[in-house]
Amino acid sequence: MSEIRQDITTNEWVIIATERAKRPHDFTKPLKPLPPEFEPKCPFCPGNEAQTPPEVLGYREGGTSNSPGWWIRVIPNRFAALQPSQVECEGEVKREVANGLFRKMDGIGRHEVLIETPKHNLYFPYFTDKQAEEVVIALRERYLALRNEPNVKVVIIFKNHGDQAGTSLLHPHCQIVATPIVPQSLRRRTAVATRYYDDNGGCLYCDLIQAEQKAGVRVVEDGAKFFVMHPYASRSPFETWVLPKFHSASFGNLDLDAAKDLGRVLKRITGKIFTMLGNPDYNIVIHTAPVKEEDEDYFHWHLRIIPRLTMMAGFEIGSGIFINTALPEQTAPALREVKFQ
Numbered sequence: 001m002s003e004i005r006q007d008i009t010t011n012e013w014v015i016i017a018t019e020r021a022k023r024p025h026d027f028t029k030p031l032k033p034l035p036p037e038f039e040p041k042c043p044f045c046p047g048n049e050a051q052t053p054p055e056v057l058g059y060r061e062g063g064t065s066n067s068p069g070w071w072i073r074v075i076p077n078r079f080a081a082l083q084p085s086q087v088e089c090e091g092e093v094k095r096e097v098a099n100g101l102f103r104k105m106d107g108i109g110r111h112e113v114l115i116e117t118p119k120h121n122l123y124f125p126y127f128t129d130k131q132a133e134e135v136v137i138a139l140r141e142r143y144l145a146l147r148n149e150p151n152v153k154v155v156i157i158f159k160n161h162g163d164q165a166g167t168s169l170l171h172p173h174c175q176i177v178a179t180p181i182v183p184q185s186l187r188r189r190t191a192v193a194t195r196y197y198d199d200n201g202g203c204l205y206c207d208l209i210q211a212e213q214k215a216g217v218r219v220v221e222d223g224a225k226f227f228v229m230h231p232y233a234s235r236s237p238f239e240t241w242v243l244p245k246f247h248s249a250s251f252g253n254l255d256l257d258a259a260k261d262l263g264r265v266l267k268r269i270t271g272k273i274f275t276m277l278g279n280p281d282y283n284i285v286i287h288t289a290p291v292k293e294e295d296e297d298y299f300h301w302h303l304r305i306i307p308r309l310t311m312m313a314g315f316e317i318g319s320g321i322f323i324n325t326a327l328p329e330q331t332a333p334a335l336r337e338v339k340f341q
Contacts, residue, residue, distance in 0.1 A: 007233040009204060010188055014233040015323045022325050024334035027237060027309055029278030034121040035170055043078075044171035046070070046118040053078055056112065057142060059134060071131070072138050073115045074176075081177060082109030085150070093151045093180040110146055110178040114138055120171050123161075123279070125271035125340070133263035139176065140259050143252045146178040147291045153182050154290050157251065162281025164308035174284070182290050189287060190299055197298035205300030206247055218332040220269065225261045228269055230328035230335070237326035238277065238335065240269060240305040250294035251286050251301045266303075271340035273307060281308040 003016045043051035046068045054066055057074035085108045095105045116124065116135050124132065139157055146155050159174035160167040196204040209227050212218055220240060221228040227243045242265060244258065254262065266284075273280065288294075288301040316322050 005233040007231065007235075008208065009192060011192055012233075013321050014235055015321060016234075016327060017323050017325050018327065020325055022237070024238075024276075024326065024331045027277055027326070029280070031274065032279045034123075037119050037121050039120045039171070042120055042169065042171050044073075044113075044115045044169060044173060045120050049073075056145075057138060059138065068118075071118060072134055074138060074142055075113050075115070077111040077113050077175065080111035082107045082111050082179060084108070084110055105180070108151055108180050110149060110152070110176070112142060112146075112176045114142070114174050114176065116172040116174065123172055123270075123274070125267060125274045127267055129264050129267065132267035133260040135174075136254075136259045136263040136266070137256065139174070140252065140254055142176050143288075146176065147252055147294075149178055151180040152178040152291060154179050154186060155252070155288070156183075157286040157288075159284040161283070162279075162308065164281035164311075165283045167281075186287065186290070190289065190293070193300070194298045203247055203297060203300050205243060205302065209243055209245060217329045220272075220332050220336050221265070223261070223265060225258050226265045228265065230332040232328060234324050234326075234328045234331075235322040236306060236324055237309045238273065238307045238331050239324075239328075240273070240335070242266070242269065242303040242305070243300065244302075247297070248301060249289040249296050249299040250291075251288040252291075252294060262303075268340065269305065269335075272335050272338040273305065275340050276335060276338050277307055277309070282306060283308070 002018050005014050005016055006012070007014060038045055042048065049066045049068065053076040055073045055075045058065055058070045059072040060070040063069040093105050093108050095103060097103050114135070117127070117131065143155050143157065146152055156177045156179065157174065193204045200207070212227070212229050213222065218230045218232065220230060225245055227245050229241050230239060231241055242262070248254070273282065283306045284303065286301065286303045289296060289299045293299065310325065
């Protein structure tokens, strides 16, 4: 019989469809062929720097900004969802209400792209440890810069890999969006965590890590600084969470050693996912506290990796309830056993 499980971090429900559940190895696919190392028409490839807006951050040895020789670049998104204000001023972004009901505000914020590598076909699992570390360090550097921008309430970091995940350019990259509003999905997570803290006097996520360590069945990796698991109420097959084992509400509070460790963890875990699932389309999202709540005790930042192995259909859209056809108690040990160097 199918199970309906509740995600304790959001109070949302998920259906684990055991009647039509697939075994982990049913999702195994051969690796997709890689694109070329250099694509002349790709604006992210070296030599095409003039095709992008001027960089806001570049890791390179010598040379000048917006020139070849870099190994990481951060640039404003040419097709940005939000734009910086043309007037440098303090204060709140003004909200307007029309006819007493229709609210709007100017789309003020920042939308940046972090180009992870000069190579068009070098995906994250195949980075050196140093390359993986420096991607996380650069994300941290931009987070710390953007959090201080006027009107920024939240800094959202995410990665889309593949068509089904919403990517428009194959060249490896991730995105950073600084918004003047707190999204309702984050409000829900922080509200649930706050209620738990008020009721129990401790962090929901710290307790969740301890409970998953005790259960043991959904653990992918239990490292020195980070805990990796497939959540009890996984929304989709092989959904993977990475949580710091030390309490911290904000990704921006990572120290340099932990940032490097996170880079190595992500390289290793995405490598296992690539090896087992054949370079699947996937999303990575970091859930971090609003900038004014970065040192609170109630929240605990975490990262989700979501392979796009199933499609959201009418039931999910109509109900908000996801149907998962794989048991996390089976996918976690299967992924844990994958060998990836």
